[in-house]
Amino acid sequence: MRQRNVVLALTLFCAMVHAAPGSSADTGDAPPYRVLVGGRMIDGTGADPVEDAVLVISGGRILAAGPRDTTGIPILSEVFDVRGMTVLPGFFNAHVHRGLSAANLEAWAREGVTTVRDLGCDERSLAIFRTYFPPQPRRSRLVAAGPLITVPGGYPIVPFGGSWSTVVTSVNHARETGERLLDNGADLLKLALETGTMFGQPIPVMTLGEAGMLVGVAHGRDTVVSAHITSTVDLDLALDAGVDDLAHMAVDRWLTTDEVQRIVDDDVSWVPTLELWLCAGRRAMAVANLRRFVAGGGRVALGTDYEGYTCDWELGMPMTEIRLMAEAGMTPMQIIAAATLNAARVSNLEHDLGTLEPGKVADVFVVEGDPLSDLDALLDVRLVIHEGTVIRNALPGRIPPPPRPASGRVGG
Numbered sequence: 001m002r003q004r005n006v007v008l009a010l011t012l013f014c015a016m017v018h019a020a021p022g023s024s025a026d027t028g029d030a031p032p033y034r035v036l037v038g039g040r041m042i043d044g045t046g047a048d049p050v051e052d053a054v055l056v057i058s059g060g061r062i063l064a065a066g067p068r069d070t071t072g073i074p075i076l077s078e079v080f081d082v083r084g085m086t087v088l089p090g091f092f093n094a095h096v097h098r099g100l101s102a103a104n105l106e107a108w109a110r111e112g113v114t115t116v117r118d119l120g121c122d123e124r125s126l127a128i129f130r131t132y133f134p135p136q137p138r139r140s141r142l143v144a145a146g147p148l149i150t151v152p153g154g155y156p157i158v159p160f161g162g163s164w165s166t167v168v169t170s171v172n173h174a175r176e177t178g179e180r181l182l183d184n185g186a187d188l189l190k191l192a193l194e195t196g197t198m199f200g201q202p203i204p205v206m207t208l209g210e211a212g213m214l215v216g217v218a219h220g221r222d223t224v225v226s227a228h229i230t231s232t233v234d235l236d237l238a239l240d241a242g243v244d245d246l247a248h249m250a251v252d253r254w255l256t257t258d259e260v261q262r263i264v265d266d267d268v269s270w271v272p273t274l275e276l277w278l279c280a281g282r283r284a285m286a287v288a289n290l291r292r293f294v295a296g297g298g299r300v301a302l303g304t305d306y307e308g309y310t311c312d313w314e315l316g317m318p319m320t321e322i323r324l325m326a327e328a329g330m331t332p333m334q335i336i337a338a339a340t341l342n343a344a345r346v347s348n349l350e351h352d353l354g355t356l357e358p359g360k361v362a363d364v365f366v367v368e369g370d371p372l373s374d375l376d377a378l379l380d381v382r383l384v385i386h387e388g389t390v391i392r393n394a395l396p397g398r399i400p401p402p403p404r405p406a407s408g409r410v411g412g
């Protein structure tokens, strides 16, 4: 409320604005306010877009967001004229590997993917990376699970060798392992629940007691658990253990209505990784099951499994994943929600990210055109703001229109 009053007071003055020319990015002192004016705003909540919107950013957070005729522009604002463009929350890729790479994180951030969730990396390397590469606006925010938690001889040790994994041998050891990983910097836990259907061989998997203990440890520390599954036979173990999201679409057979309903009732998200399944020759079943899941009311978060398999992976904006989601019947608005609010949720960041609402961290990107009518517009990135810092500015150097007088209400 106090912030709103500040903005209201400031709008009583004639706002002093200046155009943001086509400069590249932040170089020095940040202005007190950055304001995006005149664009179509999709706030990530799934609500209808706001035309001719104003988005006010201050101190790395969103101060106000709403229609121009009800949202004041503070004095001393740096104004970005985004007419004809669409303003979106920073996207997530909620299933990647190779997140311990400054170059990869920069490539994602430049395309508007301002957060990635790494679901399998080496435990020690994660600690080292975090020491030498602390968070920086030019790099995508790294949410990391550390290694997959499995059992001796379990996935991904079979069939891929032992990298990116750690084993548990008892319920007590599961508790110790979960606590150790979280103590050492993991943001969430990743369980490997893979009994081998898709690999044509039986693979040992942890017990329900072990899986449940790991979920209990994570939830006790206010974080979440993602479960690798690839087939319907492993669904029950994941759901019985109480995981928060499923890290690949099941592709062994069609999902049943009852299975979809249980996942919905259990409030579990699905990260389908369609790009992986395209690569692995399972595209048709993955798309068909995603279609069933969405039709049944399932909640989807966007993630690709970047470099989790030998493929020609897409870095940056995950258009392959987005086009396959559209092929599964998801609307552009559903896809945007999957890449923003729903992905923030499985990353345990929904309180700070995923939507353009007052109080949230200012991760914002702007594209030319309207992704609701043409998803390829997502490739035409004109502006990226990460934690309030401009990290890419390819706006034309237009002079913005003068702000309208204050009309008594801020926000929306």
Ligand SMILES: [Zn+2]
Pocket (backbone or CB within 6 Å): 095, 096, 097, 119, 120, 305, 308
């Ligand atoms: Zn993966």
